[in-house]
Amino acid sequence: MNQNEINKAPDHQKVIQIAGLNKWFGSFHVLRDLSLSVEQGEKIVICGPSGSGKSTLIRCINFLEEHQEGQIVVDGIELTGDLKNIDAVRREVGMVFQSFNLFPHLSVLENCTLAPIWVRKTPQAEAEELAMQYLKRVKIPEQAAKYPGQLSGGQQQRVAIARSLCMQPKIMLFDEPTSALDPEMIKEVLDVMIDLAESGMTMLVVTHEMGFAAQVADQVIFMDDGQIIEQNTPKEFFEKPRSERTKLFLSQILSN
Amino acid sequence: MMTVTPSHTANHHNKPRPPPTASTGIIGWLRKNLFSSLSNTILTLVAIYVLSLAIPAIVDWTFLSSQVSGETRFACKVDGACWAWVDQRFGQFLFGFYPEGERWRVVVAFILLFPALIPWLADGVPGQRYLRWFSVIYPVIATILLAGGMGLQEVPTHKFGGFMLNLIVGLSGIVLSLPIGILLALGRQSKLPLIRWLSVGFIEAVRGVPLITLLFVSNILLPIFLPPDVTLDSVVRVIIMVTAFASAYMAEVIRGGLQAIPSGQHEAALAMGLNYWKSMRLIVLPQALRISIPGIVNTFIGLFKDTTLVIVIGLFDILGIANAMVSNPDWLGLSTETYVFVAVFFFAVCFSMSRYSIWLERRLGTKRQ
Numbered sequence: 001m002n003q004n005e006i007n008k009a010p011d012h013q014k015v016i017q018i019a020g021l022n023k024w025f026g027s028f029h030v031l032r033d034l035s036l037s038v039e040q041g042e043k044i045v046i047c048g049p050s051g052s053g054k055s056t057l058i059r060c061i062n063f064l065e066e067h068q069e070g071q072i073v074v075d076g077i078e079l080t081g082d083l084k085n086i087d088a089v090r091r092e093v094g095m096v097f098q099s100f101n102l103f104p105h106l107s108v109l110e111n112c113t114l115a116p117i118w119v120r121k122t123p124q125a126e127a128e129e130l131a132m133q134y135l136k137r138v139k140i141p142e143q144a145a146k147y148p149g150q151l152s153g154g155q156q157q158r159v160a161i162a163r164s165l166c167m168q169p170k171i172m173l174f175d176e177p178t179s180a181l182d183p184e185m186i187k188e189v190l191d192v193m194i195d196l197a198e199s200g201m202t203m204l205v206v207t208h209e210m211g212f213a214a215q216v217a218d219q220v221i222f223m224d225d226g227q228i229i230e231q232n233t234p235k236e237f238f239e240k241p242r243s244e245r246t247k248l249f250l251s252q253i254l255s256n
Numbered sequence: 257m258m259t260v261t262p263s264h265t266a267n268h269h270n271k272p273r274p275p276p277t278a279s280t281g282i283i284g285w286l287r288k289n290l291f292s293s294l295s296n297t298i299l300t301l302v303a304i305y306v307l308s309l310a311i312p313a314i315v316d317w318t319f320l321s322s323q324v325s326g327e328t329r330f331a332c333k334v335d336g337a338c339w340a341w342v343d344q345r346f347g348q349f350l351f352g353f354y355p356e357g358e359r360w361r362v363v364v365a366f367i368l369l370f371p372a373l374i375p376w377l378a379d380g381v382p383g384q385r386y387l388r389w390f391s392v393i394y395p396v397i398a399t400i401l402l403a404g405g406m407g408l409q410e411v412p413t414h415k416f417g418g419f420m421l422n423l424i425v426g427l428s429g430i431v432l433s434l435p436i437g438i439l440l441a442l443g444r445q446s447k448l449p450l451i452r453w454l455s456v457g458f459i460e461a462v463r464g465v466p467l468i469t470l471l472f473v474s475n476i477l478l479p480i481f482l483p484p485d486v487t488l489d490s491v492v493r494v495i496i497m498v499t500a501f502a503s504a505y506m507a508e509v510i511r512g513g514l515q516a517i518p519s520g521q522h523e524a525a526l527a528m529g530l531n532y533w534k535s536m537r538l539i540v541l542p543q544a545l546r547i548s549i550p551g552i553v554n555t556f557i558g559l560f561k562d563t564t565l566v567i568v569i570g571l572f573d574i575l576g577i578a579n580a581m582v583s584n585p586d587w588l589g590l591s592t593e594t595y596v597f598v599a600v601f602f603f604a605v606c607f608s609m610s611r612y613s614i615w616l617e618r619r620l621g622t623k624r625q
Contacts (some may be wrong), residue, residue, distance in 0.1 A: 064527060083531075097524060099520050101518075101524035103524070103525075118538065119534075164527075
């Protein structure tokens with residue numbers, strides 16, 4: 001079942017199609033025969049113990065990690081070693097990192113306008129206007145002239161989200177966006193993500209914030225040992241987990 | 257047990273007071289920096305004593321008891337320095353054997369250097385964009401002015417000498433070694449094995465050999481390998497070798513800076529759709545170069561002083577001219593005066609570079625915090 005040829009004709013329903021995905025780090029088999037398809041506007045939360053391959057999976061979707069076997073088709077473009085395809089996919093896929101990865105030598109506004117100006121060739125004034133619009137959306141427009149080092153962690157992560165949105169992506173990937181934050185800052189970031197989810201963005205979120213999963217996810221995926229162990233609606237996932245491993249994981253994470 | 261006493265909380269609402277007078281101003285500074293402890297006080301007093309002996313003696317030797325006129329050293333009848341040779345030899349120290357009637361060309365090239373350099377050293381220079389275009393054609397203008405052509409009398413480069421030669425070799429080396437060093441540092445981290453091996457091979461081969469050896473090689477071996485009708489000018493050869501040498505060091509300095517930048521920076525840039533070169537140019541290198549500034553300037557200063565090694569292939573830079581003068585019977589024995597004079601030139605240039613780097617670090621640093 002893993003090597004089903006994916007129909008590469010642009011399918012507006014399925015924006016991400018992954019089939020038979022395998023990846024190794026050295027001799028470590030990190031992703032095993034993984035298949036997944038994501039529809040436009042779908043919100044998917046991926047959870048699982050550390051080392052289960054969930055970050056690697058979403059990093060494969062914008063080719064920050066190169067897969068060795070299988071097919072990944074994003075918005076009708078297949079990810080191979082072809083740089084043109086990689087660039088095309090990256091223009092449509094935004095990513096938010098655990099450690100924010102804002103550019104410390106650029107102001108908040110410059111962080112946001114950089115990619116539109118250099119990748120989309122947007123005129124500077126237009127890029128700045130767009131950036132201010134998204135900074136307002138993450139409720140931080142007054143910090144535009146500051147440098148990332150002057151902001152709190154929660155503010156930095158909100159800027160990182162705005163920075164990604166400035167490329168007007170069709171899909172947003174979140175790699176443990178709240179894991180590096182102090183507890184009191186988690187909510188301000190989740191609120192922004194919930195707002196984004198409600199606007200209809202397609203989102204893949206690696207997180208252990210089960211409250212967020214219950215509130216916005218269409219599907220929750222539980223990964224372990226590089227495989228998808230369970231995939232279900234949040235209601236089913238939390239109330240009637242099918243596998244023992246999922247039950248164990250949920251009991252550990254919810255007891256905290 | 258921690259208890260918050262009422263006085264503690266009350267303090268919170270006290271109005272700010274000026275600091276005690278003894279901790280600010282001249283007296284505060286003296287206390288803090290010179291007399292903060294018994295051992296510091298002793299060191300301060302010893303230092304004052306040593307300076308009180310040294311400074312008057314230096315001033316006396318250099319200025320008060322010195323003599324500035326005379327035809328030969330035998331005209332100098334004083335205990336202090338004999339500067340009489342400066343008047344005769346100043347031109348040679350600056351220009352070497354460059355024909356006297358043509359020396360204005362060197363002066364013009366030197367003056368034009370400033371509008372060519374300044375737009376790269378600072379931001380907000382009026383007409384910066386046009387001046388940068390001028391910088392691009394400056395090497396051509398300078399070459400024509402110095403070596404001749406386009407109606408100017410040709411001056412063979414073996415007549416170049418003195419401090420002018422140090423500046424030509426040093427500045428060319430500095431301007432060329434930075435970009436080459438950046439490329440080598442990036443090449444050393446490349447995913448493509450061929451590029452990585454070539455970069456590592458070049459860096460290790462060049463860095464593992466003394467510069468003097470490279471200069472000898474350039475003089476003796478290069479002509480053997482080159483076809484007989486191709487001759488490389490000796491100054492050009494020196495510039496190539498000095499640049500190669502400094503580039504290898506520069507590459508390692510910049511590699512250190514590159515490794516200090518978290519991989520997330522490059523990943524974030526890639527994830528936003530920037531390609532490798534844009535990510536390097538806009539995100540990684542600005543940060544890596546900033547933290548490499550001390551090492552880069554260190555390499556520049558080393559390179560500039562290494563220009564004195566051109567003497568081994570028969571070119572007379574300012575130190576070569578000084579050596580020649582010291583062994584001239586008319587001025588025999590004036591080595592202290594001569595070398596102090598030469599040292600002042602090197603110190604002026606190297607100290608300027610050092611101050612500039614501190615200024616640059618501070619300016620780039622204030623933007624971040």
